[in-house]
Amino acid sequence: xxxxxxxxxxxxxxxxxxxxxxxxxxxxxxxxxxxxxxxxxxxxxxxxxxxxxxxxxxxxxxxxxxxxxxxxxxxxxxxxxxxxxxxxxxxxxxxxxxxxxxxxxxxxxxxxxxxxxxxxxxxxxxxxxxxxxxxxxxxxxxxxxxxxxxxxxxxx
Amino acid sequence: xxxxxxxxxxxxxxxxxxxxxxxxxxxxxxxxxxxxxxxxxxxxxxxxxxxxxxxxxxxxxxxxxxxxxxxxxxxxxxxxxxxxxxxxxxxxxxxxxxxxxxxxxxxxxxxxxxxxxxxxxxxxxxxxxxxxxxxxxxxxxxxxxxxxxxxxxxxxxxxxxxxxxxxxxxxxxxxxxxxxxxxxxxxxxxxxxxxxxxxxxxxxxxxxxxxxxxxxxxxxxxxxxxxxxxxxxxxxxxxxxxxxxxxxxxxxxxxxxxxxxxxxxxxxxxxxxxxxxxxxxxxxxxxxxxxxxxxxxxxxxxxxxxxxxxxxxxxxxxxxxxxxxxxxxxxxxxxxxxxxxxxxxxxxxxxxxxxxxxxxxxxxxxxxxxxxxxxxxxxxxxxxxxxxxxxxxxxxxxxxxxxxxxxxxxxxxxxxxxxx
Numbered sequence: 001x002x003x004x005x006x007x008x009x010x011x012x013x014x015x016x017x018x019x020x021x022x023x024x025x026x027x028x029x030x031x032x033x034x035x036x037x038x039x040x041x042x043x044x045x046x047x048x049x050x051x052x053x054x055x056x057x058x059x060x061x062x063x064x065x066x067x068x069x070x071x072x073x074x075x076x077x078x079x080x081x082x083x084x085x086x087x088x089x090x091x092x093x094x095x096x097x098x099x100x101x102x103x104x105x106x107x108x109x110x111x112x113x114x115x116x117x118x119x120x121x122x123x124x125x126x127x128x129x130x131x132x133x134x135x136x137x138x139x140x141x142x143x144x145x146x147x148x149x150x151x152x153x154x155x156x
Numbered sequence: 157x158x159x160x161x162x163x164x165x166x167x168x169x170x171x172x173x174x175x176x177x178x179x180x181x182x183x184x185x186x187x188x189x190x191x192x193x194x195x196x197x198x199x200x201x202x203x204x205x206x207x208x209x210x211x212x213x214x215x216x217x218x219x220x221x222x223x224x225x226x227x228x229x230x231x232x233x234x235x236x237x238x239x240x241x242x243x244x245x246x247x248x249x250x251x252x253x254x255x256x257x258x259x260x261x262x263x264x265x266x267x268x269x270x271x272x273x274x275x276x277x278x279x280x281x282x283x284x285x286x287x288x289x290x291x292x293x294x295x296x297x298x299x300x301x302x303x304x305x306x307x308x309x310x311x312x313x314x315x316x317x318x319x320x321x322x323x324x325x326x327x328x329x330x331x332x333x334x335x336x337x338x339x340x341x342x343x344x345x346x347x348x349x350x351x352x353x354x355x356x357x358x359x360x361x362x363x364x365x366x367x368x369x370x371x372x373x374x375x376x377x378x379x380x381x382x383x384x385x386x387x388x389x390x391x392x393x394x395x396x397x398x399x400x401x402x403x404x405x406x407x408x409x410x411x412x413x414x415x416x417x418x419x420x421x422x423x424x425x426x427x428x429x430x431x432x433x434x435x436x437x438x439x440x441x442x443x444x445x446x447x448x449x450x451x452x453x454x455x456x457x458x459x460x461x462x463x464x465x466x467x468x469x470x471x472x473x474x475x476x477x478x479x480x481x482x483x484x485x486x487x488x489x490x491x492x493x494x495x496x497x498x499x500x501x502x503x504x505x506x507x508x509x510x511x512x513x514x515x516x517x518x519x520x521x522x523x524x525x526x527x528x529x530x531x532x533x534x535x536x537x538x539x540x541x542x543x544x545x546x547x548x549x550x551x552x553x554x555x556x557x558x559x560x561x562x563x564x565x566x567x568x569x570x571x572x573x574x575x576x
């Protein structure tokens with residue numbers, strides 16, 4: 001079955017890094033600006049289905065970036081303040097998200113992985129499961145049916 | 157990566173630490189996009205100057221210390237302060253000071269202190285086909301769609317990096333192929349009467365934006381030769397609800413004289429039918445509250461143009477805003493200067509209108525009362541203000557906003573939606 005264990009199709013790494021955390025699947029794309037409080041990581045966009053959820057420490061999966069071009073700065077500020085997600089998984093490349101992470105790497109030596117997944121892998125993600133994202137964008141799942149080495153599941 | 161001699165010199169640090177950092181950011185972004193060469197730009201519009209926290213100061217500080225200076229004419233987007241009227245600011249003192257320091261740093265880099273999200277209202281706006289690097293979603297959509305200039309969907313951090321280096325990744329809406337529409341919106345039962353209302357355009361924008369994602373949409377069935385005011389409201393709404401960087405309106409936008417030209421002779425990947433009920437649903441979604449209590453009216457997101465002020469001036473001449481209602485209009489300082497010349501600024505102020513410049517009422521602590529209901533004619537303001545400010549919002553047409561402000565309570569003209 002596709003979507004279990006390590007991904008079969010090559011992920012596209014927008015910003016490389018390794019990380020692990022609990023997955024939070026967002027039903028709709030989220031604009032960090034106006035959508036996330038960078039001090040707490042809470043989703044404050046009233047129109048968003050996951051309004052009230054917290055992105056801090058989570059591996060968030062959302063279809064794409066959305067809305068305001070200030071989102072790079074808000075993501076950067078969230079990374080600085082320690083309330084950012086661990087990693088961002090998307091279906092479409094998004095430069096605005098990439099930039100916040102790239103500049104966090106330049107300024108603070110701390111970036112988060114931003115990876116484009118194929119549709120099958122993306123849609124198999126489940127909120128609450130723990131995944132590790134590798135430097136090459138590979139995805140390792142810590143529960144469920146895995147077909148890769150179960151020891152190779154911790155991220156940085 | 158195919159880099160020019162100057163690019164390599166910047167990367168090597170020959171042009172100083174700031175140019176080196178800016179060049180690294182441009183190149184790393186290009187690499188992440190899988191792009192193998194860069195383009196020259198002739199101008200930039202920078203949004204990084206808005207204060208979101210310490211990291212913004214850290215970034216600007218690193219650039220200024222590294223000797224940053226913009227390589228192309230560069231305008232600045234809104235600040236979180238009304239720099240000309242600091243008394244309007246009600247926020248935290250330390251945060252206000254940090255925002256002011258940050259604004260100063262961008263001026264120090266040679267950016268023009270325009271402080272507007274509507275740089276297309278300034279003189280010297282980019283011409284058809286010109287390659288620029290613009291940030292701010294509504295400005296990006298306007299530049300591409302209405303002016304026919306070419307900018308990718310730039311955001312904070314890359315905008316100033318592009319301005320310092322004069323270089324951008326050769327990708328996205330800079331290139332012909334990516335400017336062709338791939339999703340077609342057809343208006344079905346939207347009456348000419350409805351299409352004659354300004355308020356329909358931001359609503360149509362949110363419908364188109366939400367269904368387009370990051371694709372380029374084309375809209376068929378609109379009146380031709382639409383005004384810049386309407387095209388702008390459509391684009392701002394679409395860029396709020398989706399991540400579009402460009403749209404075509406057949407018969408109005410310069411790259412869409414016909415449906416075929418907008419689509420580059422290809423078939424759409426998707427056809428979306430838009431009904432009046434979709435527009436009404438969008439309106440309902442933008443209203444967080446019903447009832448007649450009213451605390452504020454907030455117009456000018458994006459920054460109001462002279463043409464839009466003309467409508468408000470006509471409605472308010474000889475009248476006064478109700479004393480219990482705070483009425484704000486945000487605009488650019490260049491438009492304010494024109495309002496002063498025409499005598500409209502005095503007329504509006506004595507009618508009870510606060511003119512806010514350099515910032516926007518939804519990014520700055522300006523509203524006196526954020527516990528009540530605010531009315532707006534902007535889909536963008538209606539979308540973001542509840543999250544940013546905690547206010548309840550009613551979206552309506554400009555004239556309904558003004559009539560409500562005078563009456564001191566929400567007055568909606570539901571006739572336009574009757575039978576929908």
